[in-house]
Amino acid sequence: MTYLGKNSNNIRIVMINTSHPGNIGAAARVMKNMGLTRLYLVNPKQFPNYEATAMASGADDLLSQAKVCTSFEEALEGCHLVLGTTARERKIQHEFIGAREAGELSVDESASHEVALVFGRERTGLTNDEIGLCHKLINIPTNPDYSSLNVASAVQIVTYEVMMAFQALTIDDHQKVQSSEVEAEVEKFASSENMERFYEHLQETLIDIDFLRVKQSPQLMPKLRHIYNRVRLKQEEVNILRGILNKTQRLKK
């Protein structure tokens, strides 16, 4: 029997700046097949659109409930784990995981908080800034001579692995994941919003102490983001770091 994870509502699909509305519809169909329902669209080129509805083929309820956002940050509101998909060739210093591991991780963490699975533009994928907001990147294996995976295919593969991971959880395992112990452990990670506030505070402080001039060093903040996103800070740790920033700022006043 197919088991739909009861925490599947905690897993959202985020599509950024999608050009072809047909891809949005195809992704919605695929999501519904795999038991997911929450679709976030960041600045889609055309939406709503008849091609999206046609391709959704009965999953148009997901389209009408889709949340259209004007920024990636808005689409990540409330998420504690953000996984982005990218073409594997990119030279990025970031932790890569396979689609299978991404499915398992998403299902594990969905027991206690919200998870975003992020899919970039058809041609160009995710920008470096967007990657900077992802905790890990998902690498889908493809033929190196023909690696341009359709975005709905990428959604298909990742959501299939989510469904497989939900299925692998027996009812007993499921209860275990939900046990207060695990919940308490995972709950401690800082939310995306709090990480953004930390980065704003960090940038402000670096400007205050004349370490950063944004126009002259556009790469500094992305590099710093990359450090702290990789580590996946707990809220308590963010509080300590912001305490240091407050103290530093006061030196200048």
Added chain:
Amino acid sequence: MTYLGKNSNNIRIVMINTSHPGNIGAAARVMKNMGLTRLYLVNPKQFPNYEATAMASGADDLLSQAKVCTSFEEALEGCHLVLGTTARERKIQHEFIGAREAGELSVDESASHEVALVFGRERTGLTNDEIGLCHKLINIPTNPDYSSLNVASAVQIVTYEVMMAFQALTIDDHQKVQSSEVEAEVEKFASSENMERFYEHLQETLIDIDFLRVKQSPQLMPKLRHIYNRVRLKQEEVNILRGILNKTQRLKK
């Protein structure tokens, strides 16, 4: 690194009586992405067709090489293992396996003979006679309330599992390549000694700005160490962080 199975030529995709040429094109694209090339079409409704070519999006070589057959038996010529996909609700006395097991089995058997992965009609799937020619049936898990998987999506999931199985087979073969890559990667990480210098510098700075009094907060440095050890800093990143510390210290002088 993605490795294409050297026996991938022994695995063919058979699509029976497909109605929509777009689905044939989408399936070709998906196959090529996943490193498979041999497509057999049993009495397709419309083929060749511009919609198939458009959806193939660069995988039109698979379409032009596709073998169009007038019977299922013809498409199975030379095959020693035949796996069919069906909707899971069907009451059939047949051995069912998951897509993952189907991928593993196909890859195992492709070492010695030819394998057919069979996909039925969009609406009605495979007939009982066709099922009778399959050794096993592949069951793809879906949402029971919305289980009508697009045929190209089914091809995507099964061929993804084939590629995953080829990859798992060849981890040994590629350990040499990967180990030298990993070595080069590890070189960039900061050494333990340099991490110690960074922690000393951090502690000194926190004392300078009156954030830390070691005796009163013995837990602060261990907590900060825990953040930066977890992230595994690169030397370049240590340099940036120490630059910030230097600038901060100068504020007090």
